[in-house]
Amino acid sequence: MSAPPTTPIPTIDTDPFVLEVLADPLRFQHELREAGPVVLLDTYGVYAMARYDQVHAALTDWQSFQSAAGVGLSNFRYEKPWRPPSLLLEADPPHHDSPRAVLSTILGPRALRRLREDWIADAERLVDEVLDRAVEFDAVAELAQAFPLRVFPDAVGIPVPGRENLLPYGNHVFNAFGPTNSLVEAGASRVPGLSAWINAQCQRDVLSDNGFGAQIWAASDRGDITAEQAPLVVRSLLTAGVDTTVNGLAAVLYAFASHPDQWQRVRENPALARTAFDEAVRWESPVQTFFRTATRDVEIGGTTIGDGQKILMFLGAANRDPRRWDRPDEFDLARDPSGHVGFGMGIHQCVGQHVARLESEALLTALANRVETIEFTAPARRRLNNTLRSWESLPIRVTPVRRMSVDGSASPSGDTVQSCREHMRLFE
Structure with a gap:
């Protein structure tokens, strides 16, 4: 009896890293999902997954789809990384275990309560x-960038001078996960200086005595990680914890x-701030893609991927897969967004996601108590990146909440600080 005929793997010749696709990836992601569970990207000779089930399966099966060969296009089996690989993103057990355990404790929900x-x-x-200055402003510069750059570097314990380097360094790191295109080349001249500054902030004598960084170095003193690993773990925080x-x-x-x-x-129910952030991460997927590498000949979605082959997982496409989500293109707070892969999944799931959620809950609750309406004053502008769904500008106008003053006149104000804190206790 003859063997059944094999179905050829669908092939797509569109380059997912061209600027037009990065600017508006939704049509391309739809094409990928509809082509099949596994697709060959002809431009780079790598496999791609855009459906939720296959992306989720690859993320959770680290034994078959490793991170240690790099989560970008470069294959560390054959190519030298441009910097020492991340102990969190670009390592697998057993090398991944101790750094992950240390950070999971430092950044866990219980530890964050003190902040x-x-x-x-x-x-x-x-x-x-912000509201004292104007009711029309750029929400990226004034809120989305300003708040993390106020609180997170303080929590890590790095000095104030030079913090303007965090965003361009992170932008380059995430660009470097893709091909060496114009986006990578545009930032290449700054890389030596940015890398030197970042590496300097990871040293014990630069960090404050009571931040996340000091706790990481204390873990090395206890033998939980090595002294060589400590600065790399701090660097992982500074790389992935801001952008x-x-x-x-x-x-x-x-x-x-x-x-x-x-x-x-x-505004009516500030407890929805947590849902809103996760629904936005599902809907927009700030991290759009990550690569894995097959550790053996492995079958997934009816296709055998050969040992050493790169696989590009489209997290953004999986988060809008209609096979998993009803009305996936809608932003809807009635939805339960849990299960999205915007923070990854499995042992490499974002270790700092609780930090991001706390920052979002604090900022959104403060806004909900002070702002009645939010509207655009001009089209939003993207900042293109090979990995990130990023923003250059969100020009908005807000209507501040108004309350009656003692003399009976209306004045702009938010709720009381106590009211805001009562809302936030809902998240504890």
Whole structure:
């Protein structure tokens, strides 16, 4: 009896890293999903997955789809990385285990409770400062970037001078996961200086005595990780802890400016801030793609992927897969977004996601108490990146909440600080 005929793997010759696709990837992602569970990207000779089930399966099966060969297009089996690989993103057990365990403890929900009150108060101050200056402003610069750059570097314990280097360094790192295109080349001249600054911030004598960085070095003193690993773990925080949160916050602010009815739902029930952030991460997927490498000949979606072959997982496409989500292209706070792969999945799931959620809850709750409406004053502009769904500008106009003053006149104000903190206790 003859063997059944094999079905050829679908092949797509569109380059997912051309600027036109990066600017508006939704049509291409739809094409990928509809082509099949596994597709060959002819431009790079790599496999791609865009459906939720296959992306989820690859993310959770680290034994078959390794990260240690790099989560970008470069294959570390054959190519030298441009920097020492990340102990979190670009390592697998057993090398991944100890650094992950240390950070999971330092950044876990219980440990973050000590920061909650300070971050709530800082979000309130920031929103008040912005509203005192103007009701029309760029939400990326004034909110999405400003808040993480206020609270997160302080929490890590790095000095204030030079913090403007964090975003361009992270932008380059995420660009470098793709091919060496114009986006990578545009930032190449700054890489030596940015890398030197980042590496300097990871040293014990530069960090404050009570931040995340000091706790990482203390873990090396206990023998939980080595002294050689400690600065690399701090670097992982500085690399992935800012850009992804900035773009997550920008995504949720973009969602509210384009969906005013959903903003009103959060104003009426600030406990929805947590759902709103995760729904925005699902809907916009700040991290759009990551690569894995097959550790053996492995079958997935009816296709055998050979040992050593690169696989590009489209997290953004999986998060809009209609096989998994009803009305996937809608931003809807009635949805349960849990299960999205915007933070990854499995042992490499984003270890800082609780930090990002706390930052978002603090900022959105402060806004909900102070702002009635959010609307665009001009089209939003993207910042193109090979990996990130990023924003250059979100020009908005807000209507501040008004309350009656002692003399009976209306004046712009938010709820009281105590009211905001009562809302935030819902998340503890």
